[in-house]
Amino acid sequence: MxxxxxxxxxxxxxxxxxxxxxxxxxxxxxxxxxxxxxxxxxxxxxxxxxxxxxxxxxxxxxxxPNKQALFQAVVEAKVTAAISQAAIMADGFEGSSAELLRRMVRNAYDNLVLTDAKLLMRIIIGEGHLFPEIQSLYYEVGIKPGMTMLDKVVERGVSMGEFRDGPAREFPRLIMAPGIMAAIWQMTFSANEPIDMERYFESHLDLVLNGLKA
Amino acid sequence: MxxxxxxxxxxxxxxxxxxxxxxxxxxxxxxxxxxxxxxxxxxxxxxxxxxxxxxxxxxxxxxxPNKQALFQAVVEAKVTAAISQAAIMADGFEGSSAELLRRMVRNAYDNLVLTDAKLLMRIIIGEGHLFPEIQSLYYEVGIKPGMTMLDKVVERGVSMGEFRDGPAREFPRLIMAPGIMAAIWQMTFSANEPIDMERYFESHLDLVLNGLKA
Amino acid sequence: MxxxxxxxxxxxxxxxxxxxxxxxxxxxxxxxxxxxxxxxxxxxxxxxxxxxxxxxxxxxxxxxPNKQALFQAVVEAKVTAAISQAAIMADGFEGSSAELLRRMVRNAYDNLVLTDAKLLMRIIIGEGHLFPEIQSLYYEVGIKPGMTMLDKVVERGVSMGEFRDGPAREFPRLIMAPGIMAAIWQMTFSANEPIDMERYFESHLDLVLNGLKA
Amino acid sequence: MxxxxxxxxxxxxxxxxxxxxxxxxxxxxxxxxxxxxxxxxxxxxxxxxxxxxxxxxxxxxxxxPNKQALFQAVVEAKVTAAISQAAIMADGFEGSSAELLRRMVRNAYDNLVLTDAKLLMRIIIGEGHLFPEIQSLYYEVGIKPGMTMLDKVVERGVSMGEFRDGPAREFPRLIMAPGIMAAIWQMTFSANEPIDMERYFESHLDLVLNGLKA
DNA sequence: GATGAATGAGTCTTCATTCAT
DNA sequence: TATGAATGAAGACTCATTCAT
The missing domain is CATH 1.10.10.60 (Homeodomain-like)
Structure with a gap:
């Protein structure tokens, strides 16, 4: 860049x-x-x-020492940077869980979906099987922390009576799925059918929040 | 094999x-x-x-004539087969739209998420940018028809008063997002954190149907 | 060649x-x-x-499959060829052990010292430590059989009373040492001091046979 | 180190x-x-x-100035050191020529065969053709002086009636051949067949002295 | 003098594609 | 049609040598 x-x-x-x-x-x-x-x-x-x-x-x-190590360094640097951003935001938030969730998802859009970071994710998806260690690295530094954050929000929402104790309790990642899909879509089919990402984001949230509502 | x-x-x-x-x-x-x-x-x-x-x-x-053409043939054959399956099922269905949606999503799991077909999708995601024509092919034969079907179901549900006129109306693909994510997860992070796909499927439907409910 | x-x-x-x-x-x-x-x-x-x-x-x-395998093939082909030559000659020889020994040494000169085969030996000596398997191969197909043949001649000479039960009994390779040295000399110092190989050969035999004499 | x-x-x-x-x-x-x-x-x-x-x-x-010059310096230093050792020993020796010869050969074992010096010799043999000047240097500082010393001993032995005027007169290096071979063997095949170097040394001397005997 | 970051020529190896049989 | 031997462009990696500091 x-x-x-x-x-x-x-x-x-x-x-x-x-x-x-x-x-x-x-x-x-x-x-x-x-x-x-x-x-x-x-x-x-x-x-x-x-x-x-x-x-x-x-x-x-x-x-x-070699191409793979270089790639690993890239993953490490980029993913770490993106995730730490998110963690800061979530920390010590006060307000409704719905609002927290919105911020979180927004953050994912701002740091992944609307960023070149998604291109790294694409490599992990498409070629990650060639080097499982890097795949695991991506999981450990990127996916797992992200999932954990989501987990906490859902937990918070449920215990505050905002969210129901339903599917997102067991699979918090469901909440992020539309964002991931948007990232992939953007990289893959936007030439065929572009997405208005802002409206998509709102729809994403709408669907998910309604699905979570107690 | x-x-x-x-x-x-x-x-x-x-x-x-x-x-x-x-x-x-x-x-x-x-x-x-x-x-x-x-x-x-x-x-x-x-x-x-x-x-x-x-x-x-x-x-x-x-x-x-070359490797790429071969790959294109594979995409054509596999995607066409998978999609036509789905079309048959959806045609002339009578029953609630929720039930139709369930069948549709189930079908996606049976033909994509739980199948080698997802590995083809992985290639389209990960390496498709190298041959946009095949990417477009995949879109035309696989994605667009699939989206259209979803579209119809949502339409049906809304006009029957089952679903609200909300996010899925504008972006029907939101409905399928968790399934796509599951497919990717399966290929990428199942070694780190496996998914119980049946429970995931139910959670997926649960979240989406609740999000759609009128 | x-x-x-x-x-x-x-x-x-x-x-x-x-x-x-x-x-x-x-x-x-x-x-x-x-x-x-x-x-x-x-x-x-x-x-x-x-x-x-x-x-x-x-x-x-x-x-x-790679350079090393190619080299191994060369070693195998060349050494095997050279050694089998020697074996044929030694088999069923009738005559004095001294004469047999002369023929054997002569054979070594004709097939190693005066041939490009010594250049292969040079590689084994100089670079063999990089691939011990090939070194071992050389030993097994070339050196060991050669030593065994020498062994038999010495044995024969001793039991026939021609040779004394001395140093060459324990280390038959002593007999060949001057030949090896000649090969090396030829490749290394002939520009500085050429050897008249025919006279050298005779001197070699003379020294050794006198050293062996019962 | x-x-x-x-x-x-x-x-x-x-x-x-x-x-x-x-x-x-x-x-x-x-x-x-x-x-x-x-x-x-x-x-x-x-x-x-x-x-x-x-x-x-x-x-x-x-x-x-470059790698080759460095190697040359190594050769110069190491070979000179080894050879001067030998010269000192030989100088002004009184006693039988056989005994002098034994000391000389022993010296070769102590300074070459049983030392890292043989590894330098290996390089000269194996890769010396890439830089003939260094090969020549090795010859001039190492080989030639050594040969000259041997020469003198043989001369002395012959003139004193101890040794016969035979092969070693023309090719004194024949005397050292088994030692050279031992050095090479040690570096090359000791993993396959180790040598008891002390016994080998004695056998070497035995064979040669008997071969020389007047 | 001393350093060590930077250079880039040199080689092994892979594999899509061609084509004589 | 079918074969599979042959091709050669491409790309990762090494390391002797240089030179700015």
């Missing part, structure tokens, strides 16, 4: 060999994220990652 | 060979389906398809 | 794609032998092997 | 640094020797040499 550092016209000569040990991993991960998003894992070329990061191919291998 | 039909030396079996000639495309498609399901598109090898079909690699190219 | 099959001038068009499933392995092994001899294992390029065999790089991998 | 001398923060240790500066080449050579012994020339990585010497990779290139 970041463009290769284009030389500042104020500075005469852009050093071809820059030494940026601290910044490099993040830069590479960012470039890798972009390339993986565009081509998926299998079709992404390490060479492209390097080029996008403005470095030589070999340099990538200075920081990550 | 089928072993290559090794000709019995005692039986000249000419009818078999003739029958085979016509059956070839279907056999190849079947083998390809299995291989694509196992490895995804990119990692599937044409050689494996041939071996699985009990023929030589070159023979595959006699029927399909 | 074999030149890439140069098209017979009598035949009009040398087919670029030849089908020679039977001949290929041997051709490739021969080409590989030449290339390995010239560059050693590590510096030998599979591409060169292919070129020398008059085929494309990929074709090599049709017959041997 | 040696850990990089980590400077004690309490002691400024300037003498150590100064001493180090002069010691650097030797330290690097020592580290290089170890690494070359372990991996051979081609598979040895300059990086490993540096790490082992406790310095940075670039520093190696401050003292040696």
């Amino acid at each position: 970041t463009q290769p550092p284009r030389p500042d016209p104020d500075h005469p000569a852009p050093p071809r060999r820059k030494r940026r040990k601290e910044a490099r991993p993040a830069e590479i991960v960012e470039a890798a994220f972009a390339v993986f998003c565009e081509h998926g894992y299998g079709k992404a070329r390490v060479d492209d990652v390097a080029r996008r990061a403005g470095i030589a191919k070999g340099t990538v291998y200075l920081y990550y | 089928t072993q290559p039909p090794r000709p019995d030396p005692d039986h000249p079996a000419p009818p078999r060979r003739k029958r085979r000639k016509e059956a070839r495309p279907a056999e190849i498609v079947e083998a390809a389906f299995a291989v694509f399901c196992e490895h995804g598109y990119g990692k599937a090898r044409v050689d494996d398809v041939a071996r699985r079909a009990g023929i030589a690699k070159g023979t595959v190219y006699l029927y399909y | 074999t030149q890439p099959p140069r098209p017979d001038p009598d035949h009009p068009a040398p087919p670029r794609r030849k089908r020679r499933k039977e001949a290929r392995p041997a051709e490739i092994v021969e080409a590989a032998f030449a290339v390995f001899c010239e560059h050693g294992y590590g510096k030998a390029r599979v591409d060169d092997v292919a070129r020398r065999a008059g085929i494309a790089k990929g074709t090599v991998y049709l017959y041997y | 040696t850990q990089p001398p980590r400077p004690d923060p309490d002691h400024p240790a300037p003498p150590r640094r100064k001493r180090r500066k002069e010691a650097r080449p030797a330290e690097i050579v020592e580290a290089a020797f170890a690494v070359f012994c372990e991996h051979g020339y081609g598979k040895a990585r300059v990086d490993d040499v540096a790490r082992r010497a406790g310095i940075a990779k670039g520093t190696v290139y401050l003292y040696y």
